Amino acid sequence: MIKSLRTPDERFQALPAWDYAPNYVDDLPGYQGLRMHYVDEGPKVGAPVFLCLHGEPSWAYLYRKMIPVFLDAGARVIAPDFFGFGRSDKPVEDEAYTFHFHRNAVKALIERLDLNDIGLVCQDWGGLIGLTLPMDYTDRFTRLIVMNTSIGIGQAAGPGFDAWRDYVANTPGFDVGKLMKRSTPGMSDAEAAAYNAPFPDDSYKAGVRRFPALVQTRPDMEGVDTGLAALDFWRNKWAGESFMAVGMQDPVLGPPAMAWLQKQIRNCPPAMEVVEAGHFVQEHGEAIARAALARFNLG
8 A cells, every 4th residue: 555645624724716625536446545636516417527637736726717617617627636736645655656657547537437528628747647648538538728738758848847857856845835926926825825735744745746757858758658649649630629828928838838739739729828827827717718618619
């Protein structure tokens, strides 16, 4: 059994703009004993699903400005926390965290909930993992909303990412909330505190430490073959609808990276440019969600 920590529930009380009931599953195949948290709102049958996947070092709270828009359109929203993040259990050993550890957990959740007519909503690691999923479920995924992310195919990510990876590796106790606030001008102290809520102390941050080290920036890294297969899928086989938004102030996964990704996704329209947004573009998510729904003729 994987040794893990569980953030006390009281850490998540009275968070701004976050009154969603928690849902848990603790017996996913291969993950017995680890409890995964997910938001599950909206109709349980007969409605399109938006599967919202967060990245590093955030959690489902990142989607608080998009979820209400999807719900108002009559959709169902599933927003899980990766293991190591949010209200999900947090393995304490760095070695527990691998690309396929995370990817297979999301696959198991999709199958457990028997999700269909899925719109993938992804950014950062939500995209590095999420963009590899539809090729395995071509009958389940129908839509894509993609923001400030990429596909891991073993290529260098540039000096900006290298500096971020080095910072995380050498700053074990960095303040997640402070990072989020610095990246999003106008974020309140209470919202920044919500991003710190999952981590009572540094022992809970193994997942935060590990994600940057797992990004596939060399061809010999785990997940590169999966990423290359996903790239072929998006170029040649994707038949669903797509919407892209880019936070223009992102120094790593901003306009150049997203221009490349847009060219890889079959029939992806030009990106919605969110001029004032940085990497965590969901902090401007209401307008993005509305524009995506209009693109999809939903709501």
